[in-house]
Amino acid sequence: MSKVEEAKKQKRNKKKKRLLFRSIILLALLAALIFALISNFNNDEASLGVGDQAPPFQLKQLNGDAETLNLADLEGKGIMLNFWATYCKPCEDEMPYMQSLYPKYKDDIEIVAVSVDATQLVIDRFVDNYNLTFPILHDNKEQVMDLYNVGPLPTTYFINPDGEIVEVVSGPLTLERLDGYLQQILPE
Amino acid sequence: MGDLITLSGNFLYLAFILYLIATFFFAGTIRDKKTEGTSTFSSKVAISLTILGFISQTGYFITRWMASGHAPVSNLFEFTTFFGMMLVFSFIIIYFIYRLNILGLFALPIALLIIAYASMFPKEISPLVPSLKSHWLYIHVTTVSLGEAILAVSFAAGLIYLIKEIDQTVRSKRTTWLEIVIYSILATLGFIIISTTFNALNYNATFEFPFEGDISSVDYQLPPLAGPNEGTLLTTERMNPLFEVPSWMQGVNAARKFNTLLWSLITGLGLYIIARAVLRKRIAAAIQPLLKKTKSDLLDEVSYRAVAIGFPVFTLGGLIFAMIWAQEAWNRYWGWDPKEVWALITWFFYAAFLHLRLSRGWHGERSAWLAVIGFAIIMFNLIAVNLIIAGLHSYA
Amino acid sequence: MREIKCDACHHINREGTELCESCGKPLVEKQQAEGKETKKLLNMRYDGSSRRSMTYNKSVVDRVWNFFSSVKVGVTLIVITLIASAVGTILPQQMYIPQNVQPEVHYKDQYGLIGQIYYQLGLHELYSSWWYMILIALIGISIIIASIDRVVPLYRALKNQKPTRHTTFIQRQRLHSKTDDVTDADKHTFISNLKRMRYKVTEDNGHVLAEKGRFSRWGPYVNHVGLIIFLLGALLRFVPFMYIDDFVWVREGETVVVPDTNGEYFIENKDFIIETYGDSEEDTRFKEALENQSGPIAKNFQTNAVIYRNVETVVGAEPQLEKFKEDSILVNHALKFDGFALYQTSYQLNEFKSMSFIIHETNDADETELASFKVDLTNPAEEYQLDNGFRVMIDQYFPDYYIDDGEPRSQTKNPKNPAFVFLVYPPDSSEPEVSFAGIGRNVDASGENQYKVGLQDFEVRDVTGLTVRKDYTLPILGLGGIIFMIGVIQGMYWQHRRVWIHPKNNGLWLAAHTNKNWFGIKKDIEKAIMKTNINMVVDQEQEEQELQKQQEQNK
Structure with a gap:
């Protein structure tokens, strides 16, 4: 190779390197910019979402025979996990729907209603009033509510038998919609 | 305790007098035959008096600290006075680098104006609310006012440069703007004069007016040119307002503040007209011949050097220390509070200044104009943001 | 690449070089100081070394690169951001207007047409708007590229310093x-x-x-590196685990979980203290200032708190708490543990804790006590066995009582306005009397009650509001700040x-x-x-x- 050719080759290499270097830096900066913009718009709390594994917990059960309920014990069943409170009106509205569908799905799906009320008394009165038979849990220290990062009440998680969250519903449910979601988490 | 406060007040008074006399001695240096930068009798007396004044004001600072139990930088009077003190301090430092006597003739009157302006605010020592109770109060406030004071020296040098360099033989945009700068200084003086006068006369006029669904009252210490919206005058034998402020002006005291501003502008205008009538030319044109001896490039250098020294100090105090304290007190280092935003604006401005100067060769007159604008931004943050856009920092 | 040979010392210079890197002789005719009127002086920037961005301007990448590399562009961006920032202070931002009003209505009501336009343009949330973020980001990009672009010629210039210089130089x-x-x-x-x-x-x-x-x-490069680190730190805030911002109310005597710790940490509020000026001897110095104020001035807000660690790993199971740290939380003094910091941000005074009732005969004007009982509002019992054979059952409990469509309900779970429906069983009777009792209320449902339940006393407690923060970006921001200061002082x-x-x-x-x-x-x-x-x-x-x-x- 002659010297001229060598110099030319060197020059071409340099140019290539320069282009590569600049492209990489610009791309990295562009990526950072896009990341910042997207993050700014999805400013919501990093709550649990569809596709996440439902984190396990154990809480005191206020009705039925059991003293406590551990979510891990329900493996193999679909779980409807409902966060509610006695003072929350929309929560109260959807309770009868849950109670009416409970016997139908009982063997395949467990409806778990976690109350975030402060005192047991108000929950007991509420449960008696509506004759609720599905497990009512009491999260008096808001531990589970914090774990699931629940915002407004009611919030309902539909968890499939593999423990994966299939649907998150914020706000009250109608009977039809509730039925539809329960169908989704039936075991195969 | 009361004795300490009296003593403290006397120290401040003494400092004010000393600065005033020093100004006259700095004026005396103009007539010295020798060139700028050399020591003469009057320059020696002038700087000595300035230092004595500074020591006296330090005495005010310490005794007031002892009396109140916290650093006297917690309300508008204390902070503004301290800013004046830092301005003198910065001037002394710059003086010993450059020995520029003419700078004293401009920097000291600005400091005097600031201290006099400060004394228009309530002077009693005030307790600290919980969020101010922190060592960062002293660290942040002292650093930020030192930084701003050094930047103010840059303004003084820039102003001298402009007065010296701008062609006064013809009327131009530049001469007009320069007169506006001088007029705004006179308006500050006007505010002090008019407030002191009516204060001495014990003037008071009380208004009642509807505010946020309630009836509020406001005390005017100046004759009401502009009264509160839908207000009624309660005090007898007082003039009725010439007009009412529009309803969109916010805050209980908006009308009173607007009235004060109006008075300051009018008094300033009066002063300006008298000065023009006496001098028979533009004020800057009248000052220009006094600056013959001063070297322009040295002024330019001083103005720039002050920014170079002041910018890091301001960044440290106004942004970094501010963020640390905000994190401690309000658990967020940055909250877009108006005062914070204006500190950021100041910082952006001087960053642009430095880039323009270093990379784009903005020297001389352009650089001097920038120094003037920078000072305007600082004063806006110091005064207007507190009085107009009240946020977390509103002491007054 | 075209190379330039210096005709004085025969040094081969790279394209774009203005002053020979070896001897300093001008290589281009118009080499002169920028912004100055004189033609005599040399432009000494980078000592005349070639700046990379100026030499190539072919591909799109190069053009974008050169755009950001320009100081003119950088300064323009700064000035635009400066003006935009100022616009954001004309009216208060949304975060500083009252929480309980509709922003749309508030801006219009308070500031008229200007307010309406301000709101419509989205200026009420200017600092979190996409375009403001882009402006800041562009400044960041400009800093990075301009620095990379200039540091090389500077390095070359400072490396090639020979004592021998051409006479022209x-x-x-x-x-x-x-x-x-x-x-x-x-x-x-x-x-x-x-x-x-x-x-x-x-x-x-x-x-x-x-x-x-x-x-x-x-110096300039060091301070720019500092700025970039700072901006990166600010960017990292968007990464979920780097930054947590939450809030918790804790009642005196209560122990609750610290949010976002996955049930690992609990906090107990031992006491909440509020002090105002004027109580103590040393406050006399502020007498004048206090008299000029219409209300009291706060002196101190303080929560004496204990942090516990939960060794029980199953969330929700009865926690097993071990004392971890005890400290007081004040404004300007956060409680820090394991990367978390708790700040004193809010409080509520005098929330009801317990209520004492007495039973007396309805038509007894002296209200002579026949029996009494105390209800713990955090955990009311269903039934109370009292003196003289009385028995009381709580039929309904409304912690935060209000009337909704004629129905009594509770607004929240907190005992702000507690009310009860009591079933009072007189001695030797299985037929209860229904009695409604609350703060300032005492209703006899039937109108035929023989006994009346009257509120005799109550206990209150304070609630402290604490902000829970975890911010792993702080050290990065701190590092950026320190490097910036070093650079700017150095320069x-x-x-x-x-x-x-x-x-x-x-x-x-x-x-x-x-x-x-x-x-x-x-x-x-x-x-x-x-x-x-x-x-x-x-x-x-x-x-x-x-x-x-x-x-x-x-x-």
């Missing part, structure tokens, strides 16, 4: 002088004086370069001063350059040539300016 420096006859002794004195002033002296065949404060040239408080001595026949030519503070370098030279016959350097820029002025005046 010497003559066209701002500070320059010629002295015809200089003795070796004088030259020696001059050099050793410079050395004493901490100049680094290199000599080559009689040519001398004395240099000082070279490191200050790196601003030191200057790169250079003095060249060029031997010419029996005498020598002197030239000097500094990146700032010309006054300082002149003083240095003045001091160094004392007691020698070397001529003081002349400021050629100043000379030229004065010449121009004279010419103008002569016209």
Whole structure:
């Protein structure tokens, strides 16, 4: 190779390197910019979402025979996990729907209603009033509510038998919609 | 305790007098035959008096600290006075680098104006609310006012440069703007004069007016040119307002503040007209011949050097220390509070200044104009943001 | 790449080089200082080394690169951001208006048309708007690219410093002088004086370069690195685990989980303290100020807190708490543990804790107590066995009582306005009387009750509101800040001063350059040539300016 050719080759290499270097830096900066913009718009709390594994917990059960309920014990069943409170009106509205569908799905799906009320008394009165038979849990220290990062009440998680969250519903449910979601988490 | 406060007040008074006399001695240096930068009798007396004044004001600072139990930088009077003190301090430092006597003739009157302006605010020592109770109060406030004071020296040098360099033989945009700068200084003086006068006369006029669904009252210490919206005058034998402020002006005291501003502008205008009538030319044109001896490039250098020294100090105090304290007190280092935003604006401005100067060769007159604008931004943050856009920092 | 050969020293320079990197001879005709009227002086930026971005401008990438590399663009971005920031302070941002109002209505009501336009344009949330973020990001990009682009020529310039410089280079420096006859002794004195002033002296065949404060040239790059680190830190806030912002209410005597710790940490509020000025002896100094205030001035907000660690790993199971830390939380004094910090941000005073009731005969004007009971509002019992054979059952409990469509309900779970429906079983009776009792309310449902339940006493407690923060970006921001300060001080408080001595026949030519503070370098030279016959350097820029002025005046 002659010297001229060598110099030319060197020059071409340099140019290539320069282009590569600049492209990489610009791309990295562009990526950072896009990341910042997207993050700014999805400013919501990093709550649990569809596709996440439902984190396990154990809480005191206020009705039925059991003293406590551990979510891990329900493996193999679909779980409807409902966060509610006695003072929350929309929560109260959807309770009868849950109670009416409970016997139908009982063997395949467990409806778990976690109350975030402060005192047991108000929950007991509420449960008696509506004759609720599905497990009512009491999260008096808001531990589970914090774990699931629940915002407004009611919030309902539909968890499939593999423990994966299939649907998150914020706000009250109608009977039809509730039925539809329960169908989704039936075991195969 | 009361004795300490009296003593403290006397120290401040003494400092004010000393600065005033020093100004006259700095004026005396103009007539010295020798060139700028050399020591003469009057320059020696002038700087000595300035230092004595500074020591006296330090005495005010310490005794007031002892009396109140916290650093006297917690309300508008204390902070503004301290800013004046830092301005003198910065001037002394710059003086010993450059020995520029003419700078004293401009920097000291600005400091005097600031201290006099400060004394228009309530002077009693005030307790600290919980969020101010922190060592960062002293660290942040002292650093930020030192930084701003050094930047103010840059303004003084820039102003001298402009007065010296701008062609006064013809009327131009530049001469007009320069007169506006001088007029705004006179308006500050006007505010002090008019407030002191009516204060001495014990003037008071009380208004009642509807505010946020309630009836509020406001005390005017100046004759009401502009009264509160839908207000009624309660005090007898007082003039009725010439007009009412529009309803969109916010805050209980908006009308009173607007009235004060109006008075300051009018008094300033009066002063300006008298000065023009006496001098028979533009004020800057009248000052220009006094600056013959001063070297322009040295002024330019001083103005720039002050920014170079002041910018890091301001960044440290106004942004970094501010963020640390905000994190401690309000658990967020940055909250877009108006005062914070204006500190950021100041910082952006001087960053642009430095880039323009270093990379784009903005020297001389352009650089001097920038120094003037920078000072305007600082004063806006110091005064207007507190009085107009009240946020977390509103002491007054 | 075209290369340029210097015709004086035959050094091969890269394309774009303006002053020969070896001897300093101008390679282009119009080489002159920017922004200055004089044509005489050299532009000494990067000592004339070629700036990379200026030499290639072919592909899109190169063009984008060059755009961001420009100081003009950078300054323009700064000025736009500055103006935008100022616009955001015209009216208060949404976060500073009252929480309980609709922003749309508030801006219109308070500020009229201006407010409405302000709201419509989205200026009420200016600082979190996409375009403001883009502006900040563009400034960041500009800083990065401009720094990369300039640091290379600067490095080349500072590396290639030879004492021997071309005469043109010497003559066209701002500070320059010629002295015809200089003795070796004088030259020696001059050099050793410079050395004493901490100049680094290199000599080559009689040519001398004395240099000082070279490191200050790196200042801008160091401070830009600091800024970039700071911006990166701010960006990292968006990464979920780096930053947590939450809030918790804790009642006195209560222990609750600290949010976002996955049930690992609990906090107990032992006591909440609020103090105002005027109570203690030492507050008399503030007497005047306090009298001028309409209300009391707060002196202290404080929560005495205990942090516990939960060793029970199953969330929700009865926690097993171990004491972890005990401290008081004050404004300006957060409680810190395991990366979390708890700040005193809010409080509610006097929330009900327990209520004591007595039972008396309805028509007893003296209300003589027949039996009494106390209800713990955090955990009311269903049934109370009382003296004299009375029995009370709680039928309904409304912690925060209100009437909704004629129905009694509770608004929240907190006992702000507690009310009860009691079933009172008189002695030896299985038929209860229904009684409604609350704060300032006492309703007999049937109107035929023989006994009445009256509120006798209550206990209250305070609630503290704490902000829970975890911010792993703080150390990064701190590091950025420190590096920025180092860089800016390095660049601003030191200057790169250079003095060249060029031997010419029996005498020598002197030239000097500094990146700032010309006054300082002149003083240095003045001091160094004392007691020698070397001529003081002349400021050629100043000379030229004065010449121009004279010419103008002569016209």
